[in-house]
Amino acid sequence: MIQTRIVEIWVGLFIAGGIAALFVLAMKVSNISTFSKVEGYELTARFENVGGLKKTAPVTMAGVRIGRVGDITFDSTTYEAIVHLNIEKQYDKLPTDTTAGIFTAGLLGEQYVSLEAGGEEKYLANQDEIKITQSALVLEQVIGQFLFSKASEGGSSNGN
Template identity: 55%
Template sequence: MERTALDLWVGMFVVAGIGALVVLAMKVGNLSTYNVSESYQLQAYFTNIGGLKPQASIKSAGVLVGRVTGITLDTERYEAKVVMSIDKRYQFPKDTFANILTSGLLGEQYIGLAPGGENDMLKAGEVIKKTQSAVVLEDLIGKFLYSKAEGSK
């Protein structure tokens, strides 16, 4: 077996193809902002999660601190149980408030964490007690119409 010019061309072709994949992963995709190793899990119960999806971002003061990893319906209390994986670098007090917010008027939904003032920090696997559900537009309109009807009487 000898090396030929053909091998060089095919080698260049394969390298370019894999390079393009790496570009797609790093520059176009989100692989470069992916760190799975250093995180811990928190849970929260919401009466209504609206349009929250797995992989939705979790932000505190606008900074991305983690991602939603799982959403299930807890049939004991009939509330949505949201599992969040939070970056190990960030610790939150026990009385942290979890809100489901919307980025922009029609944007993606995410969880906003508003830290409280307690000194004890939430540990891995613990539950965030204070939560606020997503604002559902239909409910809002319903409330508005109801209050209008009340007022006009």
């Protein structure tokens, strides 16, 4: 009888341990804790080029994450990308002339949307659009421009 009790206790511990391990994987290792649908509101921003921006990329302000990128769609009349930004509820005081830019974390890191506050006294509300945007920096274009300007510089100096 005591034998069965010990067996049952061990099996109980085993199952509890397995479920606890799964819970640790869920909460500590995966993104389930940060990904859970937060209460908030949605803003849109139009970009000429979103580069490598992806869904669930962070939206930051002054380097602090205040939301995540929702959908990224394409407007076929203006040929622009429409990025939907899910901003958390407590950050509801973004001025209407806030600007949005797409930056890269580090040289090869992930791309994210950075917001910069303006000076207006009115605040952005749900479904509003951020008017002033700055497209993603595409490295190849920058390098191309740099080489082009270098080449023209060299050509003019030769001419003199």
